[in-house]
Amino acid sequence: MRYELYYWPAIQGRGEFVRLALEEAGADYVDVARLPEGEGGGVPALLRLLDDSALALPPYAPPVLKADGTLIAQTANILLFLGPRLALAPPDETGRIWAHQLQLTVTDLVKEVHDTHHPIASGLYYEEQKAEAKRYTADFMARRLPKYLGYFERVLERNPAGPLHMVGSAASYVDTSMFQVIAGLRYAFPLVMKRLEAAHPRLVALHDSVAARPRIAAYLASPRRIAFNEQGIFRHYPELDA
Amino acid sequence: MRYELYYWPAIQGRGEFVRLALEEAGADYVDVARLPEGEGGGVPALLRLLDDSALALPPYAPPVLKADGTLIAQTANILLFLGPRLALAPPDETGRIWAHQLQLTVTDLVKEVHDTHHPIASGLYYEEQKAEAKRYTADFMARRLPKYLGYFERVLERNPAGPLHMVGSAASYVDTSMFQVIAGLRYAFPLVMKRLEAAHPRLVALHDSVAARPRIAAYLASPRRIAFNEQGIFRHYPELDA
Numbered sequence: 159m160r161y162e163l164y165y166w167p168a169i170q171g172r173g174e175f176v177r178l179a180l181e182e183a184g185a186d187y188v189d190v191a192r193l194p195e196g197e198g199g200g201v202p203a204l205l206r207l208l209d210d211s212a213l214a215l216p217p218y219a220p221p222v223l224k225a226d227g228t229l230i231a232q233t234a235n236i237l238l239f240l241g242p243r244l245a246l247a248p249p250d251e252t253g254r255i256w257a258h259q260l261q262l263t264v265t266d267l268v269k270e271v272h273d274t275h276h277p278i279a280s281g282l283y284y285e286e287q288k289a290e291a292k293r294y295t296a297d298f299m300a301r302r303l304p305k306y307l308g309y310f311e312r313v314l315e316r317n318p319a320g321p322l323h324m325v326g327s328a329a330s331y332v333d334t335s336m337f338q339v340i341a342g343l344r345y346a347f348p349l350v351m352k353r354l355e356a357a358h359p360r361l362v363a364l365h366d367s368v369a370a371r372p373r374i375a376a377y378l379a380s381p382r383r384i385a386f387n388e389q390g391i392f393r394h395y396p397e398l399d400a
Numbered sequence: 401m402r403y404e405l406y407y408w409p410a411i412q413g414r415g416e417f418v419r420l421a422l423e424e425a426g427a428d429y430v431d432v433a434r435l436p437e438g439e440g441g442g443v444p445a446l447l448r449l450l451d452d453s454a455l456a457l458p459p460y461a462p463p464v465l466k467a468d469g470t471l472i473a474q475t476a477n478i479l480l481f482l483g484p485r486l487a488l489a490p491p492d493e494t495g496r497i498w499a500h501q502l503q504l505t506v507t508d509l510v511k512e513v514h515d516t517h518h519p520i521a522s523g524l525y526y527e528e529q530k531a532e533a534k535r536y537t538a539d540f541m542a543r544r545l546p547k548y549l550g551y552f553e554r555v556l557e558r559n560p561a562g563p564l565h566m567v568g569s570a571a572s573y574v575d576t577s578m579f580q581v582i583a584g585l586r587y588a589f590p591l592v593m594k595r596l597e598a599a600h601p602r603l604v605a606l607h608d609s610v611a612a613r614p615r616i617a618a619y620l621a622s623p624r625r626i627a628f629n630e631q632g633i634f635r636h637y638p639e640l641d642a
Binding site for chain 2 (some may be wrong): 213214215216217218228229230232234237238239252255256258259262263266269273276278279282283290293294297298301306309312313316317318
């Protein structure tokens with residue numbers, strides 16, 4: 159079966175967590191809005207889906223996955239659905255709930271990262287909320303980010319199967335998500351991360367091992383991987399990296 | 401089986417979405433931190449759980465549900481787990497995914513409501529971020545809240561089984577969650593809600609029908625229902641209600 163992913167075509171954003179899972183599994187998928195408009199792609203294809211008044215179960219926002227005619231939205235929900243199908247989640251319920259719980263905590267962190275540059279309104283430009291962004295980010299760096307990273311490091315440290323994976327003894331979508339978090343934080347806040355990484359060796363090792371997995375390495379080297387930029391979640395504004 | 405809920409004992413907060421589902425189902429549960437400290441309750445009981453270094457799968461934050469020795473955190477994840485067990489979710493996978501998707505969108509809205517009074521830092525007092533709160537809330541009222549409420553109204557309107565429930569033709573935890581959202585918004589922003597409600601008749605009717613369900617009505621009239629207050633998610637600051 160071919161999965162269809164609907165997400166903004168010019169950013170990694172929240173869709174990247176889905177892309178990484180699909181890529182790690184070698185799944186057959188099409189990133190619809192990255193197709194040319196002439197082939198039914200582009201932003202118009204995404205907007206047609208979001209504005210489709212015939213949908214009985216309408217999504218609120220992208221990413222949206224189409225699988226066997228069913229539409230699934232909310233990043234963590236998509237990964238919950240894909241996990242067993244892509245063999246990227248534990249087979250038992252307890253393990254699946256745990257993986258999902260961690261992914262929802264990633265979701266929370268990602269929202270807070272977004273708010274470092276958009277603390278007042280997602281509909282305004284960064285430049286219109288720069289003063290508030292500086293104040294927000296100072297607290298984020300001092301309290302929130304260390305708390306999240308300390309937590310995820312602790313999850314690796316306490317994993318009864320060892321610190322190589324977030325969940326159990328095998329790769330899961332939580333591993334690819336943590337890779338993305340570390341990669342994004344390094345892009346956005348290189349100075350801060352240089353300081354924080356020493357205290358989180360297991361997270362850094364996980365990032366490196368995911369990056370080296372053959373399918374992920376091939377993906378990262380391909381044109382399918384959109385570069386980080388200042389329209390996505392992880393943005394590099396040097397004035398915030400302190 | 402007796403469920404144990406671990407959550408802050410003096411606020412509704414995120415835990416209230418779990419309490420409402422347990423109450424609607426007439427489930428056997430104990431709200432641990434609301435027990436007296438002498439009976440193993442109070443905030444110390446909650447902190448003991450959160451700080452327990454022996455936990456292999458540690459939660460990041462409350463609410464946490466203990467069920468059959470398993471700990472589950474993240475509000476929407478707890479409801480995903482409880483849904484089929486409490487007969488408050490559809491029996492089929494598509495329906496369960498849809499219910500969870502809606503609950504995750506409630507989660508997003510709840511975070512944005514929280515940020516109306518804490519846009520800069522959850523660790524600072526409201527009074528320390530009042531100017532930013534006013535600016536944030538102005539955008540929230542103008543753009544975000546109408547978008548969320550319009551979406552949820554549309555979900556009711558398009559429900560193939562009719563507009564009485566968020567999901568299918570039976571009560572689910574999404575109904576009790578929407579009740580809580582409307583009740584909380586009315587408490588926090590009575591003037592704004594008075595203006596918005598006319599355009600969302602199905603949501604108002606859903607709120608009323610959930611409030612009238614026998615177990616919910618009994619719960620709301622009991623001392624188990626904590627009153628809204630200015631320590632929770634939904635806070636009434638008149639200067640923000642414009």
